[in-house]
Amino acid sequence: MAGLKAVILGAGMIADIHRRSALLGGAQLVGVMASTPARSRAVAHDWNTLALESLDELLALQPDVVHVCSPNGLHQQQVTAALAAGAHVICEKPMAIDARGAEQMLVQAREAGRIATVPFVYRFHPLVRELRARAQAGDFGPWQLLHGSYLQDWMLSPLASNWRVDAKAGGPSRAFADIGSHWCDLMEFITGERITSVCAATTITVAQRPVSGAGSFAGVGSGHLQKVETEDAACVMFRTQSGVLGSVNVSQVSAGRKNRLWFEFDGQLRSAVFDQEQPETAWLGGVTSSETLHRDPSVGAADARRLSTLPAGHAQGYAHCFEHFVADTYRAIAGEEVDGLPTFVDGLRSAHIVSAVVESARSGAWVEVADTFQETYV
Secondary structure, eight states: OTTOEEEEEOOSHHHHHHHHHHHHTTOEEEEEEOSSHHHHHHHHHHHTSOBOSSTTHHHHHOOSEEEEOSOGGGHHHHHHHHHHTTOEEEEOSSSSSSHHHHHHHHHHHHHHTOOEEOOOGGGGSHHHHHHHHHHHTTTTOSEEEEEEEEEOOTTOSTTBOOGGGSHHHHOSOSHIIIIIHHHHHHHHHHHOOOEEEEEEEEEOSOSEEEEEOOOTTSOBOEEEEEEOOSOSEEEEEEEETTOOEEEEEEESOOTTOSSEEEEEEEESSOEEEEETTSTTEEEEEOSSOOEEEEOOTTSSOHHHHHHOOSOTTSOOOHHHHHHHHHHHHHHHHTTOOOTTOOBHHHHHHHHHHHHHHHHHHHHSSOEEOOOOOOTTOO
């Protein structure tokens, strides 16, 4: 939607991706607020926009949409301010540091009548939409096993640090809330299954990290060491509402794995495999033969073709997913019906799964995933 006035709260790696996607979506960037006034002024200079010194300035700016890209512990306060200013909201995940905060944010967005979305952007790979369409058509048959992993290595060094290490800033879960949430959202989005219970174990492989961290994927931190309270890796088993068993391994300390979200969904008739680092192909397994499915805008499901904006053989990737997500959010703001757009409902759903994983890792027991939303919850 052209002509939207956008503000970005946050100035790190993901904020810059939001900025690029907003501009490509036709928005005008009218302000940015970073961690300090000095940082805000520096980023505003680089981005050719206005530096905000406080959330109070949102009321005067009257933006159409606010992109919340700050540390998790700030999300709820900033979303509340954005909604109070009359803006629609895109809020990074996790929405809040706990499910209660996420539910309060959903209530606020609904009461304000604003579009509120969460960037589960891997939904926007064309082949993800193709696999979803085939699953809905029954091509895979009843699901037998749902498994996979999401592996990174950017926290492998004992000197690596980030605000996510601090539970007060990032919440009680790091690796699972940050990337495991993506895997679970994608699994439920494609298969139609919903996780009802989890059995989880987590590990902290680096006991202490520097207090002052670099940005995400940006190298080592500095300063004296602090105790690490959030997990470096997690192993999660789960059951779905229809009784399907599944598992996912999540790690930010797997050497050589940069951003490998991988899954295999095994059905009675066929299996599907996808690796988001190789998003131009998916593998379809059968008993008598298997095939490699290639992204191609001329074939396949309508939604997959819509998101396939380059000719076959011209690789699309993560940035294109983000651009499509923001563009679809802007279309929803314009009043269009948009299929597959991840909203605060999905963000709350993710928060409930994260909460269950944290509780299971603490107790060592299977934990039920909350799956209710009460309008009166405050």
